[in-house]
Amino acid sequence: MSFDVQEIRAQFPILSRTVHNKPLVYLDNAATTQKPQVVIDALVNYYSYSNSNVHRGAHQLADEATRQYEAARDTVADFIQAADRCEVIWTSGTTESINIVAHGLAILLNESDQVLVTEMEHHANLVTWQQACKASGAKLVVAPIDDNGELIIDQYLSLINENTRLAALPHASNALGSLNPIKLLTTQLKKRSNNKALMLIDGAQGIAHSSVNVAEIGCDFYVFSSHKLYGPTGLGVLWGKQALLKDWPVWQTGGEMISEVSYQDATWNTLPYRLEAGTPNIAGAIAFGAAVNWFTKLDVKALLAHEEKVFSYATAQAEAFNGLTIIGQASHKVPVLSFIMDRGHPADIGFILDRQGVAIRTGHHCAQPLMERLNVPGTARASFAMYNTCEEVDILFSSLEKVKQMLA
């Protein structure tokens, strides 16, 4: 097998549109990836031919919808090598997945407990734990990064102790791209906490750029969003070990998560349903199943190598570009290029690039404390996916020349 980027591009309808009369160069993939035709078809087909509520109906459509919906769960369970399909909980996205765990943890924590996070967190993996600690009186411990945006491993390890109840760690930083050694840190967390601490990996930025095997990582929770892996928005996954999830405090109540109800009491359904209240995002789950099936049929090794090639090319151009400073120079990164320029605010850069058809993200990337730590007001961020090309990198840098010229 191999990887032909033009063949891939042809499967994404949006990539052939123009913006301000220029061909679209989409470099905002860390925010959300574009969708291949198979995913769009899965959404349209579901609503055209199978739309029905799952698990409840006494008719053919309900059976079909339920089968497709549950098949998607199997697909995702296989994709991340979950021990059991019931460990895959559908959520609305990474943020909700983290909230389910944090909500439960807040109930289980007490004042002598500690929760360990890092300086590179996205707000979703910071504010959730911060609030859980505030509610329970536990202590939030923040592990430092160095000026390259890399986690300082020695210091991280020294912050783990027998009071550590949970560590929340990003697989990769959304703002800087820094890739964390999640397996090593999980092993050490278990060892140094005397097996008392749980590890949650925020996989939002990792899932599309690596082969995730939750059993091999050894973590307790791995969470991610469909829309960053070529699937639809509004759907995410909470994967957790069955032994933990089966008794985890329920998050929302109502709907399929209930087993028996009287006016005064209720009992909960089994996994995965006990953590899925209300009518779920059926179309989203089915289309995400289609996305994962599509992704795994590709030559994943070759596509990651292609991303790496395009990203290295972009990094080399950025290093050679006068007046540009790369923010985040960790030794291992997902394809995220964050930068600032001597003249011009990130918002100016984003605006002028947009006029040339180049879509990037600017601002604090939902990581305000991290921006303060790095002493920047925000950055411009170009983030890459499998369909980006070296020609697009050339357009990015010729557009940045225009930024320099206009703001001179």
Place this chain on the structure above:
Amino acid sequence: MPLPTTNEIIEDLEFFDDWEERYKYIIDLGEHMPKMPAELQTHARLVKGCQSNVWIDVSLKHDKLHFQVDSDAIIVRGLLALVMAAYNDKTTEQIRAFNINEYFEKLDLEQHISPTRGNGLRAIVAKIQGFAVT
């Protein structure tokens, strides 16, 4: 150099046909606008945008509202100059009577004061309109 009037700006911008010339003109206007003294750029005067920040100070001079504004983004500073041409050193009646949406539409810049933009410009306009109510 005093800022041109809103009518002069509309005429000037009609003259350019490509976006680059238009934005160079806007950037230039921003550069000619007096800078807000750093000591005035306090948290209380800050209007936080998602992508860039804007500061605004207001005082009353001879029955007219006098504004000092600034932004950390160069293009937003230019856009602020367009707003100042409309509102600065005007009476509250004049401010209330001015149709800012129509003005930005004539400039073909209405996207900048639409709710989807996180540059703080819309918030500044709302703030100025708020000052003019009382």
